[in-house]
Amino acid sequence: MGTFLAPHGLAGGRDRKTRHDTRVTMLSRPLPVAALLGTLLATPAHAKDDLVIGVSSFPSMMHPYINPEVVKQYTLGFALRPVTALNAAWTKECILCAELPTLANGLAKIERHADGTEGLAVTVKMKPDQKWGDGVPVTTADLAFTAKVAHDPLSGFTNNQTWLGVESVDVIDATTAVMHFATVNVLFDRIPNLLPEHIERAVYEKAGNAADYIKATTYNRAPTTPGLYNGPYMVTAYQSGAQIVLEPNPNWSGTKPGFRRIVVRTIENTASLQANLLSGDVDMTPGEGIGLTLDQVLTMRKQQPDRFDYVFRDSTAYLHLDTQLNSPLLADVRVRRALLMALDRKTMSDKLVDGLWTQADAWIAPQDPVYAKGLPHYGYDPAGARALFKQAGWNPGDDGILRDAKGERFVLELRGTTGIRLNELFQAVAQQQLKAVGVEVTIKNEQPRAFFGETLKHRTFTGLAYYSWLFQPSYPARQTLGLDQIPTAANNWGGSNYMDWKNPTVEAALKVTETELDPAKAQVAWTTMQQAYAEELPVLPLFFRPESHVIPKWLKGYVPTGHTNYGTLHGEDWHSE
Amino acid sequence: MTRFILRRLMQALIVLLVMSFVIYGLIGLMPGDPLDIMIASNPGATPEVVAHLRAIYGLDQPLMLRYWHWLISALMGDFGFSRIHSQPTLEVLGPALLQTCKLLLASFVVSVVLSFVLGIVAALRPGGIVDSFISLFAFAGISVPVFWLALMMILVFAVNLHWFPASGMANIGDGGFMDQARHLIMPVTTLALANTGGFIRYVRASMIETLRMDHVRTARAKGAGEGRVVLIHAFRNALIPVVTVIALNFGTLFSGALLTETMFAQPGMGKMIYDSILGNDFNLALTGLLFATVVTLLSNLLADLAYGWLDPRIAVR
Numbered sequence: 001m002g003t004f005l006a007p008h009g010l011a012g013g014r015d016r017k018t019r020h021d022t023r024v025t026m027l028s029r030p031l032p033v034a035a036l037l038g039t040l041l042a043t044p045a046h047a048k049d050d051l052v053i054g055v056s057s058f059p060s061m062m063h064p065y066i067n068p069e070v071v072k073q074y075t076l077g078f079a080l081r082p083v084t085a086l087n088a089a090w091t092k093e094c095i096l097c098a099e100l101p102t103l104a105n106g107l108a109k110i111e112r113h114a115d116g117t118e119g120l121a122v123t124v125k126m127k128p129d130q131k132w133g134d135g136v137p138v139t140t141a142d143l144a145f146t147a148k149v150a151h152d153p154l155s156g157f158t159n160n161q162t163w164l165g166v167e168s169v170d171v172i173d174a175t176t177a178v179m180h181f182a183t184v185n186v187l188f189d190r191i192p193n194l195l196p197e198h199i200e201r202a203v204y205e206k207a208g209n210a211a212d213y214i215k216a217t218t219y220n221r222a223p224t225t226p227g228l229y230n231g232p233y234m235v236t237a238y239q240s241g242a243q244i245v246l247e248p249n250p251n252w253s254g255t256k257p258g259f260r261r262i263v264v265r266t267i268e269n270t271a272s273l274q275a276n277l278l279s280g281d282v283d284m285t286p287g288e289g290i291g292l293t294l295d296q297v298l299t300m301r302k303q304q305p306d307r308f309d310y311v312f313r314d315s316t317a318y319l320h321l322d323t324q325l326n327s328p329l330l331a332d333v334r335v336r337r338a339l340l341m342a343l344d345r346k347t348m349s350d351k352l353v354d355g356l357w358t359q360a361d362a363w364i365a366p367q368d369p370v371y372a373k374g375l376p377h378y379g380y381d382p383a384g385a386r387a388l389f390k391q392a393g394w395n396p397g398d399d400g401i402l403r404d405a406k407g408e409r410f411v412l413e414l415r416g417t418t419g420i421r422l423n424e425l426f427q428a429v430a431q432q433q434l435k436a437v438g439v440e441v442t443i444k445n446e447q448p449r450a451f452f453g454e455t456l457k458h459r460t461f462t463g464l465a466y467y468s469w470l471f472q473p474s475y476p477a478r479q480t481l482g483l484d485q486i487p488t489a490a491n492n493w494g495g496s497n498y499m500d501w502k503n504p505t506v507e508a509a510l511k512v513t514e515t516e517l518d519p520a521k522a523q524v525a526w527t528t529m530q531q532a533y534a535e536e537l538p539v540l541p542l543f544f545r546p547e548s549h550v551i552p553k554w555l556k557g558y559v560p561t562g563h564t565n566y567g568t569l570h571g572e573d574w575h576s577e
Numbered sequence: 578m579t580r581f582i583l584r585r586l587m588q589a590l591i592v593l594l595v596m597s598f599v600i601y602g603l604i605g606l607m608p609g610d611p612l613d614i615m616i617a618s619n620p621g622a623t624p625e626v627v628a629h630l631r632a633i634y635g636l637d638q639p640l641m642l643r644y645w646h647w648l649i650s651a652l653m654g655d656f657g658f659s660r661i662h663s664q665p666t667l668e669v670l671g672p673a674l675l676q677t678c679k680l681l682l683a684s685f686v687v688s689v690v691l692s693f694v695l696g697i698v699a700a701l702r703p704g705g706i707v708d709s710f711i712s713l714f715a716f717a718g719i720s721v722p723v724f725w726l727a728l729m730m731i732l733v734f735a736v737n738l739h740w741f742p743a744s745g746m747a748n749i750g751d752g753g754f755m756d757q758a759r760h761l762i763m764p765v766t767t768l769a770l771a772n773t774g775g776f777i778r779y780v781r782a783s784m785i786e787t788l789r790m791d792h793v794r795t796a797r798a799k800g801a802g803e804g805r806v807v808l809i810h811a812f813r814n815a816l817i818p819v820v821t822v823i824a825l826n827f828g829t830l831f832s833g834a835l836l837t838e839t840m841f842a843q844p845g846m847g848k849m850i851y852d853s854i855l856g857n858d859f860n861l862a863l864t865g866l867l868f869a870t871v872v873t874l875l876s877n878l879l880a881d882l883a884y885g886w887l888d889p890r891i892a893v894r
């Protein structure tokens with residue numbers, strides 16, 4: 001482990017000796033110009049107890065439930081801990097709680113309401129020795145307050161699915177509370193961040209309404225307030241658009257944090273971010289979609305194989321092609337299967353990303369406990385694809401492009417977003433491969449705001465739409481597959497079932513995955529859904545994209561998770577060596 | 578003079594009013610809704626939550642109504658709340674403006690001084706070797722994309738030589754003058770080089786034209802030294818068209834240093850305005866763009882006043 005690669009994120013990357021040699025002062029040189037230049041060139045001292053993380057975006061504010069952003073949840077992982085979370089093995093674990101509530105241990109119980117319906121009573125036992133950054137204990141009062149605020153639909157909170165189901169909270173004592181869910185809900189044991197009641201209650205009550213609370217919350221107005229954080233680190237400097245500084249929380253009772261300071265620095269241009277990494281101005285870039293792109297990391301690995309550790313972690317990021325089921329071209333399932341069979345996904349993965357994209361058969365990643373094995377797989381088979389097209393009434397014309405009985409050519413539109421080189425490469429290769437089986441593809445890429453805000457939202461794409469989802473493991477897929485999630489004017493264009501997929505069997509199974517607490521019974525429903533998805537192909541599943549992290553060789557204890565409970569939730573284990 | 582300034586200020590107010598309406602309308606016409614992007618990778622965001630967010634941010638109201646509310650509030654001194662920064666717009670504007678002032682003023686001074694010197698030197702021997710080199714330099718400055726230049730600067734001076742930090746505004750825990758200066762050197766140089774090329778061309782052309790004028794020939798005939806002829810008799814007269822270009826450029830610079838700010842992670846006005854437009858942050862976009870408009874209008878006013886100083890024959894009424 002060379003000492004020359006010190007965590008020199010705060011400035012240029014030279015060793016201690018060189019810094020010493022170039023460190024001059026105005027008094028030590030006779031010529032003012034030389035002295036000025038020398039001082040400008042001097043690199044400030046920095047030690048391995050600082051870690052600078054380069055990211056490509058900046059959070060709009062630090063409130064955990066307002067404006068969901070990957071970079072915010074990533075940064076908050078160091079400073080604000082949830083009650084429960086999924087760990088790197090994709091299993092649930094207690095963070096703030098002492099014991100994970102389950103039916104088996106009796107902490108979760110089905111209770112019957114007066115009207116005969118069933119709900120859940122979930123007892124939460126908090127660890128007794130936890131404190132906010134200002135020394136105030138983390139208690140069930142925080143839990144009750146968070147439930148109250150987050151349950152209010154007018155709060156405009158997102159990422160609060162669990163809280164929306166909580167009807168009331170009985171506080172037994174400072175460390176024990178019972179949450180009452182209105183219905184049986186499989187999300188009962190996914191209890192996210194708590195808000196500090198001793199700080200935020202006054203703000204919430206004074207605000208009077210949701211809009212004013214969003215503006216007035218202390219996370220927004222004074223994000224460096226120590227009492228807002230209960231993790232191993234807390235935010236000590238917040239420079240909007242530039243960087244967030246985290247320093248150890250003196251009241252943290254867990255493992256002692258490994259760094260004196262962690263700086264999350266925003267460099268939006270990823271080419272510049274890469275250069276900053278090489279210059280040593282940042283020490284690492286995370287792989288959770290807020291650092292370098294996968295192709296940039298692969299290029300770096302080829303150019304600088306020994307300088308950094310390159311960590312690739314299988315993730316839930318699901319690359320896919322939504323199909324427009326209302327299009328006459330795509331209404332026939334044989335056509336959709338043929339399209340998938342015409343894509344040589346293995347070669348694409350091998351050539352474009354060194355084989356790091358894992359082929360998908362449905363939206364559930366293979367590491368997910370509810371993943372169903374033995375799903376229909378549509379491997380590369382151009383002959384089979386042509387045969388399916390023929391069965392569906394599409395035959396090659398003189399120019400090689402498929403035609404139906406009326407002589408209409410098979411011209412398919414492929415929509416996506418601009419600005420991501422790897423996406424554009426995939427589209428170009430897919431265009432060629434589909435042309436080889438007689439499908440003419442027209443690529444139309446747009447700015448993300450137009451793609452997500454108009455094309456997908458109003459379902460105006462006529463063929464295929466290429467983008468990715470980031471799912472939480474074992475999370476019910478209502479938003480993307482539910483019948484009530486087909487965007488229409490009637491539901492204010494809400495929901496993300498952009499394909500307009502209506503499958504009653506899947507809808508019934510979806511309901512089971514939302515409410516069935518018996519894992520075996522729930523798994524049957526999960527398998528039913530994945531089977532139907534893979535057979536009908538409302539979406540052409542492509543790949544699961546790995547997280548691609550670039551970390552310094554001296555950074556130890558770094559364990560990425562591959563899902564939305566990021567590795568920063570164990571950031572106290574990160575240390576230099 | 579006073580009447581002239583007052584009249585121009587009144588005109589500026591009308592321009593600002595029209596601009597505010599046009600900007601608000603144009604942003605409103607852009608496709609998509611920022612909340613859709615916000616939830617694009619968040620399958621957990623329900624339609625109900627999105628609808629509530631839309632209502633909270635006022636995005637469910639007609640565009641004209643939103644503009645009217647903004648205008649009334651702005652006239653009262655309240656420029657609204659930035660949706661993407663979750664802060665009052667003026668609080669967002671302040672730090673961005675400070676950063677932009679540091680970056681732009683420094684680069685502006687460098688580029689003006691450099692272009693004056695090189696433009697004059699080139700004009701003294703048009704077509705000579707020195708002129709050719711300076712013209713090459715000027716065309717390179719005009720032609721080279723800023724993002725490429727910035728990246729090259731980073732690769733050479735930060736990655737390879739380790740002379741300067743590749744990004745940021747100051748080191749944590751330092752932030753002194755010299756520390757900030759170190760962080761500013763590369764962005765200032767990049768921006769200055771990008772602007773100098775154009776300025777050189779204007780100064781050179783204007784100087785060549787002026788040096789051929791009768792009054793310059795007369796000054797030489799009267800025995801004035803070459804330095805005095807060039808700097809006093811020619812340069813002052815040559816400045817009039819150059820001042821117009823520079824004044825217009827100054828206003829543009831205030832909102833147009835986007836690439837430099839992005840590449841060197843120096844969040845200033847350009848980046849702020851760009852993000853606010855893309856994020857449908859009407860309040861912030863309007864405030865930022867109107868501020869840039871004010872700077873442009875004031876620059877023009879100053880240029881007009883400078884004409885009178887440069888050439889007493891031009892009277893400001």
